[in-house]
Amino acid sequence: MLEQAVIYTFVALVLIGGGLAAFSRQILYAIIGLGISLLGLAGLFLNLGSPFVAAMQVLIYIGGITVAIVFAMMLSIAMSIRPPNPDARKLGFAIACAVIFFGAVAHLIRGAQFQQIASPASEKAWSVGALGHALLTHYNVVFEALSLVLLLAIIGAILIARKA
Amino acid sequence: MTLEAYLLVGAALFSLGLIGALSHRNLIALLIGIELMMNAASLNLMAFNRFVVTDPTTGQIFVLIIIGLAAAEVAIFLSIILRIYRAYHDIDAEKLTKLSG
Amino acid sequence: MPLLSSILLTPVITLIILLLMPQKAVRGIRLICAFSGLLTCVLSLQLWMGYDPTSGGIQFEEIIPWVSAIGISYHLGVDGFGVILVMLNSIVYFTGVLTMWDLEDRVKEYFAFMVLLVIGVFGVFMSLDLFFFFFFYEIAVVPMYPLILIWGSGNRAYAGMKLMLFLLAGSALLFPGLLAIYHHAGLNTFDIIALSAHTFDPQFQIFVYPFIYIGFGVLAGLFPFHGWSPTGHVAAPSAVSMLHAGVLMKLGAFGILTVGIRLLPEGAAYWAPTFVVLAVIGIIYGAYVAMRQTDFKFVIGFSSVSHMGIVLLGLNLAVLGSVAATDALNGAVFQMFAHGIMTALFFSTAGYIYDKSHSKTIADFGGLGAQMPRAVSIFIVAGLCGAGLPGLASFWAELLVFLAALKTYPIAGVIVILGLVLTAVYILRVFNQAFFGAPNPKWENLKAQDMSGLHLIPRAILIAVLVIFGFVPRLMLDLINSTTVAFLGNF
């Protein structure tokens, strides 16, 4: 029961944060919304049985990315500047798209038949060790490639952002 | 919570991200929308990982990769935003029309 | 070396050489083109001589399978019509190169496009494979746009665009029609000969034929889809107008003949009465509209509409299977040739006058005959041929078509024969307003620039062809007749 309540809290966090991020005209509020949403998501991950990913989510996303966005915002616009007036047509179009998309996906999800496994795999298979093992054996090419991408992104970001 | 419920939450999150990405003119707000959509995808992957897949490492690694990529993407994106700001003193997506004919 | 491939490859090789030549070697480029034109003329003459009219039918066949999965092969071959049209194209190509001898602006590109056009035309006249037929057809159509746009005059952007859109719209009709034929036959082949052996369902024929007829008809100046032709001809440089009105418009008629009538005879017969009406309207309409034009080339353009109407009339009369079918088809094919040479002469000369005076407006001149007697005389010869004067080639063609018309649809026959008077009216109007009357002092400077030497050669060739076939029609008619008999025998 409590568990259910916790999960719904997380879901609520995700959606409220997402709504804040989507509809807020103030960038700072949007970033805060993003953070809330990500936090809720991390909770859901935890709930889905993956503490490691949840931790990573908090560390990298909330700790890294969100903060980086805040920095970028502070470097680019003064926080006191009022954002431009909302464009009703644009917003309407966006909402219409979202509604159509959500309707379609929801319809699909409700109609879909998933071949669910009877019970979750063993605790061992969910361990960080197993994850690390898989990452360095089966997925090592992806892992290396990702490292390379990150490296390049960093170099690229520096190159782009430095003063000409 | 069932798989369907997680998927619906993911879809909702994605839709919110979509609204964010489509309705804002501020580049940072766009980025936030995109991040939300990526996270919705992550949620889906995690949910499938939990309810469908026999080897639970797969989905987690996918999500980790997404997170890594998101980091890279954000780094680039933010540096571009800074660059644009320096060039235009604005980060309004609709004012960046130099390439349009 | 097989003859047809040699003819086709001559311009191809010319094109390659042209592309490899330096931009500045203007003289060399001209010489190479002229040589290749002459070579195609010689080879075409050999083809003409080598074609055996007693056996008729398709000769000089060459087949190389290409994409066997869907039945495409490189299949060349000509019947008597093909021989004549190949000859026509060679003559117009050669004289066209000579006509543009003085071109100074982007010579290499100009000739490259022109040769590309020629390749396409040759290809269409020789192809016996629907795929290649359409392929070459498009090759022939596409270079028109840059040619008009870059080297044209007047409202060239509009004209080029209009021409292109009309022709592509025609192709758009054509392509599904061709595919439908391929698909419906179910023989898994694009080969025209093989397809012509197949009997298509009459309902299908009736449905598809208009696509083919109108699709090709657009290129042949079919009323009411002729709008592109005068505009395009006016804007195009002389040699392009020559090739275009002289040869390219025949592609349309040839396409109707080889694809439409050969493959879908019953559809053709079903639609013929309708299209006869359109052709007759086109003949009369073109003549009337030509009467009011203020621009030389517009007059010629509308006269082309009128004259191509005769070709279309002949084609439609031929499919009705009446006693006059032979005459109608003979006349139509003869008219293709005669009109080709005649319009080439027209545009070549009108182009010359334009080049020297930079005016195409009829009212601008007046008494030009005193200032440029040679150019004007040549224009008059072309004009008289247009008016169907005996002794010049088109007389015979018109005679045969009119005869068939009179036999099949007497009223239509009388109307088109009365059209001869209209033709005379608009031609004489040009003569009187531009060439006769008091000389306009504005053009005194042209006195020294009358045609001479090299300029006379292409025009002399064209006139000679007109006169020779005007007085000795048998030279060509025997060839046409043998093919016509074989062609109509298949019905």
Next chain:
Amino acid sequence: MDTLSLILLTTISPLACFIIAIIFLVQQPRAAQGLVLFGSAISLLSAIGLLVQGPVEPLRFLWFQSGAIQLQFGFILDGASLMFGVVVAFITACIMLYSVGYMAHDPGKTRYFALLSFFAWSMLSFVYAVDLLQSFIFWELVGLSSFFLIGFWFEKPEAAGAARKAFLMTRVGDVGLFIGILLILQLVSNFDIPSLLDPQTGLSTQVSPGILNAITLLIFIGIMGKSAQFPLHTWLPDAMEGPTPVSALLHSATMVAAGVFLMIRLHPLFMAAQDTALIVLSIATFTAILASTIAMVDTDIKKVLAYSSISQLGFMLMALAAGSLFAGVFHLITHAVFKALLFLCSGIYIHAYHTNSMAEIGRSGGRRLKATTLGLIIGGAALSGVPPLAGFWSKEEIFAQLGHNGFNIYMAGAFLAAFLTAYYTFRMIFLITKPDQAPASDHSHPEPLNMKAPVLILTLGAIVLGFFGSNIAQGLGLIPQHHSVILMISAVGVVILGILIAYFDYGRDNAPRTGFISKIAPLDTLFTNKWYIDDIYRVTIVAITHALSRILHWIENHVLDGNYDRFGLGILRTGAKSTRVQGGWMQLYLGWAIILLAVVALYLGLQ
């Protein structure tokens, strides 16, 4: 020499001269002139040679084959073509000789002589043609060369206009002729004249009388155009804008004669078609009177002669339609001679005094040109039918034929026309020889010998030719009509009456110098205005053609082209509208992409 080479020499030598002159001798007018004269002489000699040899079987060569149609071109060498061929060659030669003087100072001399040669070639080939289509070809070429010669001085807008009018009007007739011969072709798949005329197997035996009437009537429309019969006659007077020798040639032996000669060629067909013959007879009679009345009041010497030609052509066609081949041929030949003579005379006057007005010529001292005036009087008398000159005999023959077949109304018409002819001819003569005031001073050019010689030769011809009637009839294989004395006397009486009235009006001292017709004002106005025929054409056919072309031009620009343009612009506009989709607003793309994705997903999901 054998017949083939003679006939080829006759017909081809003018063509060869034309080609050589027009291509190589443009810069050497004297050489061109010499060459053309030489060619004409050869042509004349060989034509005479052919005549001497006498009629032979036609020569034929396969020329054209299409389906069932097989045409053999060649030469027909019967009496009519042999005799008329000589006349054509002879008159052409005379006129060329004359032109040497007349055109001596014209810059376009080469072109002139080359065209004359071309003219001679086409006319001779027409005369000898064995195939109807071959005839038609050269018939058209005759028309073409007239076009060029009438418009020879093309810098003059009037000349160019007259040339165009001539071409178009004859073209209208030719269309009728063309339809007629195409009808023949589709009925019998053959154009060979001898076999068409064959009494046993010819055309008249193969088709119903109605169709035969239709065919001959269509052919007659062509003749109407060429031989300037009402209502297609108005081009001929305008054609006077050409050089006078050209008018002489046009009016005597070539252009207008072609029409009559075609009728001579196809005479049996016309005889078989009774209704057509009657129509021809009426039109010809009417034309003869109509043209004479206009000639009565015109002041321009060439116009008078032109109308007189129209009227005389009417006479010939009357004769032919009434059934006498001989009378037609005879009058054609005599008329060719004296009309050429009259034109050449008028040419000398015009050359000398630079005026076309008869009164002016008289005042300037026209009668001082002795040889010319003699030619004018003899020619005029021959034209009026004064015995025993050429015109008298041939006209006599026509009256006889009309009387013989009982065409009394037409005979009355013919008498009226003959009376008018005598009147206007002598009006012309008196106006020139008896001017109202004595000529002040003589500043005329002398008559050059090369202009005088042809005049004298033709004068001689006009005097003696009448006596060769029986030879001509023999050449045609016919017997002339027996002349009735009463008819002869009345014919002479009519002529004398005409001359007397002309004398009363113009010739005597203190003559009023106005025609008797001026007392009847409405008729005078009618005649002076040429019966308003040109004006009627202007407000009807010409106006209709212009209106139609204007309407269709408007349709082309506004309905057809306009709508194509509108269509194209519409596409452009929708294109412009739809490019907003690609406005660089990436969020829009993304939105659409998502929607599309959703739709596709739904579609796949529903399957």
